[in-house]
Amino acid sequence: MLVFWDQRLAFLATPKTGSTAIAAALESLATVSVQRPPVLKHTTVHRYRRFVGPYLQAASKEDFTVVALMREPRDWLGSWYRYRQREDTDPERSTRGISFDEFVRAWCSDTQPEFAAVGSQGKFLRPRQGQGLDRLFRYEDIDGFVAFLEDRLGCEIILPRLNVSPVGMTGLSAETEALLREVAVEDYALYATLS
Structure with missing residues (x-):
């Protein structure tokens, strides 16, 4: 998470x-850069709006523009799958010896094994209530995102x-593609709204 105080941007x-x-x-x-631990670096929209945003608004007396990126859902899972192929990955989280099809089916299951427990973009980006x-x-x-940042940050x-x-x-x-589209329906719906 990055916060740019003068530009009122998060x-x-x-x-x-x-x-x-x-x-x-x-x-x-x-002004603020949170890179560790991962749970803070990857602050969800819900947590930002509940904890961080109100603090920034109270201190500045202004609203901050809150931005993020979203990846095409299948490609996003593919990145997680490939990332967990690395040799230095914890064995319980490793996808070595597992096909992408098996990884996606495991991610789609009700009880995800550790190697497939990567969350979802829909849950990360969705507020539980109120403003997103x-x-x-x-x-x-x-x-397009970089152009937006260049305009806001002036560099x-x-x-x-x-x-x-x-x-x-x-x-x-x-079959797995169809299962993914069924289970990740919220992610695909959100992604479809982006131009």
Whole structure:
């Protein structure tokens, strides 16, 4: 999470949407940068609106624009799957020796095994009640997001390539694809609203 005080802007770091690269490029410009632990770095919309936002509003007497990125749901799961293929991943969270199809089916199950317990973008980005995000950008249109930031922050931004998931096979059977669209219906619906 990054907070830009003078610009009244807060960036929420949706997992697996380039947040590490964005933080590396913008941390020096931010008034507040929360990078560790992951539970704070990846503060959800609900937690921001309940805890952080009211504090910032009380201190500044102004509202902050809250922004985030969202990735296409299947691609987002593919990034998690490939990320957990790395050799340094905790064995219980590792997806080594597991196909992407098996990973997605496990993610879709009622009781997710540890290797598939990665949450959902819908839950991360959705407020439980009240106000949500002010702007949500497609990860696939990172250039549009960078242009927005350049305009708000008044500087050129060049994003480094950091924390990139390794290359891997992410094919799905037709049945698993249909199951994913059924289980992740909220994620797909939210993603479809983004232009």
